[in-house]
Structures are given as C-alpha cells and as structure tokens.
Amino acid sequence: MAPIELPTAVDVQLVKNLSSSLNDYDALVLVATDLNEITPYLDVAVTKHLQSFREVNSSFHDDITVSVHENVPGKRLVFSPTGPVNRDYDDVRRYSDATLAGVKKAIGIGAKAPLVASFGSTRYRQANLVTLLAALEATYVPLQVREEVPDRKTKVNKLGFFTGQASPDNEYDQRLIDYARAVEFGRAVGRDIGGADPERMAPPRVAEYVQELFGKSSGIKVNVIKDKKEFEKNYPLFAAVNRAASVVDRHHGRLIFLEYVGEGEINTTALFVGKGITFDTGGLDIKAGGHMAGMSYDKCGAANVTGFFKVLSELKPKQFKAIGVLAVARNNCGEEGYTGDEVITSRGGVRVRIGNTDAEGRMVMADPLCYIKELAVKEVNPHLFTMATLTGHVIRAYGSNYTAALDNGPARSAEISQKLQAAGDEVGDPFEISTVRREDYAFIADESETADVLQCNNLPSSGTSRGHQFPAAFLARVSGLDKHGLDSAQPLRYTHLDIAGSGGELPQSPTARPIPALCQMFIADRVLH
Ligand SMILES: [Zn+2]
Structure with missing residues (x-):
C-alpha cells in the first residue's frame, strides 16, 4: 500500500x-x-x-x-x-x-x-x-x-x-502564529478524514491514518477495536449498524480510542464521541431519490475530534486532559443489515426499538457515550461532548453555517453552550444554542412493553418538529446520562453538537468546524498568554 x-x-x-x-x-x-x-x-x-x-x-x-x-x-x-x-x-x-x-x-x-x-x-x-x-x-x-x-x-x-x-508583548505574534498553525494542522486532519472518499477513508483506513498520525512522540495514545464479538458485547448499538458492512473486510467498522494527558495537575477533562459514518446509504431504509451522494461527509464528527487531538498533540497544553472515541462504521444495505422493529439493549441497559435505519448516527454514538460517561465520573472537571453530522433538521432550522449546541441540565447551569458560542464568535466559528425539552424525551419513549426507547420516527428529520433536538434526548437517555442530571448525586455536563450544517458539503472540502471554537475554549488561554 x-x-x-x-x-x-x-x-x-x-x-x-x-x-x-x-x-x-x-x-x-x-x-x-x-x-x-x-x-x-x-x-x-x-x-x-x-x-x-x-x-x-x-x-x-x-x-x-x-x-x-x-x-x-x-x-x-x-x-x-x-x-x-x-x-x-x-x-x-x-x-x-x-x-x-x-x-x-x-x-x-x-x-x-x-x-x-x-x-x-x-x-x-x-x-x-x-x-x-x-x-x-x-x-x-x-x-x-x-x-x-x-x-x-x-x-x-x-x-x-x-x-x-x-501586540501585548514581543513574543505574542510568534505565539499566535504557532497557535494558528497548530489549529490549521488539526483542521487539515479533520478535512482529510472527513473529505476523503468512502473507500480511501473506509473504517480500517481511518484507523490506519489515525495510528500513523499519532506516532510515538505525538503525546496521543491510540487504541483500536475491531473485534465483532467485542462490539456485540460492549457496544451493541454500534454493532447493529456495523452488521451489514462487516461482511466486507475493507468496510468493517472500527472504534478508535484517543487519549491526551497534559503535564501538571489536571484541572479540566474534555471527553468526546465523534460520529464517523464513512458512508451513509441509509441502511435498509435506503436513501432514495438522490439523497445518498455526499454522504461520505457523514464522518466529519469523528474527523474533527481527531483534528482536535492533533492540535493537542502540537501544542501540548498543560493541566488539560482529553479522551475521544471515534465511532467509525459504514451504514450499508445488505443481507446482514439491521432493520426496523429490532429491539436491541444498549450498553447502559436501555431497550431500543429501531424505527429507521437511517438514524444510525445516534446508534453508533450512544454506547461509546455510555463508555465515556463511565470514565467521566472518575475524571477532574469533566465535560462530555458528542459531535456529529446528525440531522437535516439542523440545516432547516439554522441554515448551513451554524453548529447547534444542546446542553443537558448540568451543562446548561454551567453555561457550556454560551461559553462555546462566545469562543466561536471570537474566531468566526459560530453556534446556535438549542434546548432539549420534555417533548423531546416524550417523543423517544416507546409505547410498547418490549422497548424503552424508540430510536426514530419515519419522516425525514427536516419534516419532523424538533428534529434536531429529540436526538439529543435519545443520546442522553440511551447512554444513561439522564441519570447524571442536576437532580442526581453525580451530575455530569454533557453537550451535543450537531454539525450537519456547519461541517460542510461537497464539492467544497469539509470546514473542520468547530475545531477553532473548541481550541479557543479549551486551549488558547493555556498557550497564548
Ligand atoms: Zn443516516
């Protein structure tokens, strides 16, 4: 090769x-x-x-x-x-x-x-x-x-x-240049993974790129899982989406784990799950009517999480820790494909009824989110994020230039979305803030005895009221983060980022947003001043 x-x-x-x-x-x-x-x-x-x-x-x-x-x-x-x-x-x-x-x-x-x-x-x-x-x-x-x-x-x-x-001091402009180059390095990684075609960045080749990128002196630990049995045991919703593609070796999914630990006593930990659908056919609920082309960009969430780690690897900010999981799979049609009506129990023990196989992004992320939730309770000052090109509805709601940020209760009371929006406004990487409401939790409740949660309805998200808000309720509920709300003994801050609009689309390269805003929020002050 x-x-x-x-x-x-x-x-x-x-x-x-x-x-x-x-x-x-x-x-x-x-x-x-x-x-x-x-x-x-x-x-x-x-x-x-x-x-x-x-x-x-x-x-x-x-x-x-x-x-x-x-x-x-x-x-x-x-x-x-x-x-x-x-x-x-x-x-x-x-x-x-x-x-x-x-x-x-x-x-x-x-x-x-x-x-x-x-x-x-x-x-x-x-x-x-x-x-x-x-x-x-x-x-x-x-x-x-x-x-x-x-x-x-x-x-x-x-x-x-x-x-x-x-400039504030003699060295500031040089530090600014070093910082900008590092952010661009990260964005280039985001564009590389997000923008490459579905074969060049099929799941095994995403893993290969990430392992090559984060070699020995990078400061980033990489671990890759590809064992089907392990997917089924620990990440059952991810395993369901991966089923159809897993019969072809070169399309078989990967879960890629990243870790960065800065020098000194850690005061902030950011934990990410990125959606890395290398191509979204819709699955057996196939994307008909010309809506499939362009779906190689459905991996931009995972791509940009990787890019953020590249910035960490370049700048090595102190007292900061980050954990990332890239959920990389191809949502294929095929004889092994998961189907509507299947009931699958998540890592967190929630029984999920499949409504539509094209709602695969929340499926591949929910179990990794449950996993980082288990880690987060042991970390210092943790912030959890999901980053995903998740819904057409977010584009309908806000247009194609804005990342939607949705906080759970603890994140809302810490004003995480507001801080992210302020950071993004400074660097030209803007956000809109949406709110997860009781209607969103009601919408995903399954009315049968056999399941707790309905994964999705059967209209396009852009034709569904609150089409980008209710998936955030799904992610919180199915991962078990709803047990870490403001009313719990261990509140955890969680913010879902829908980048379906801001991530970019063909024929342009992906935007690699919101890497600049995340860097501004978590890294800039640690290295620029
Ligand atoms: Zn889909």
Missing part, C-alpha cells in the same frame, strides 16, 4: 515591515476595511497607486482589486476589502472571507509565497488570528490530491504574516 501523505502546516514567517521583504515573497495581500486606515504601513507609491484605483472604482471597498506594482513582493498586489464590519449583523467572518478570497486570488495568479497583511480590529479581538487561520485554510490541499497527484501536493511554499496591530 502507498504511504499515507499526512498533512503538513505551511511555514509562516512573521514580517515586521511591509516594505522590507520584497525578495522574500511573491505577492502582497492586504486585508483591510478602509484604505485610509492602513496607509501608514504602506509604501508611499503603493498607497498612491491604490488611491488612484479608488478614485475610479466606486466598489473599491467591496470588491477585490488585483494590480501590478514594482514596490510590492513579486509585483503582485491584492487589496481584499472586508466590507462593512460594524453593523448589528456583521461579525468577524468578514475578515476570514476577505482573507480567503485574497489569498486564493494570489495563489490563482501564480503566487507561491504570499505575504498577508492584517491590521487587526478594535471590535474583533481575534481579527488577526481569524485572518491567519483563513490564510492557512487557503493553502489546504485535499488528501487524495496529495496522494494521487504529486505535482499538486502543495499550493504555496510559505506564507508571510504582517500585523499592523500592537
């Missing part, structure tokens, strides 16, 4: 003076809201040149300007305006959009070493970080291009980064 082309984060150099690095780079990308604000940093002739453009172009501050000038690196000058940033509905994504467009334009016209200039913002504290992250994002090359088309393995050789904003 050909070697795995693991991702690399492109080299980023801090540039102190915009006029002094003519020979080190081959394009200048200016990301700014208003030309007047940045002229103090620019060469006088370049300023005049841009001003002359502005005179004849009334859309100068709305559209990208590409020009030629002797006094900029490679003579390539790209002015990429953010547009308005201060209206009620503007947010820091104006900076990422402008940077992404500007750097892509520079690459498109032949630059291999763009110098990106960011000027910060008084309103958006992390505008520089957001700009850096977007510049790095523009350099990503998908795994299957890196592996199959060697001469397109890299888009750029390096990036330069200039900031016009005063």
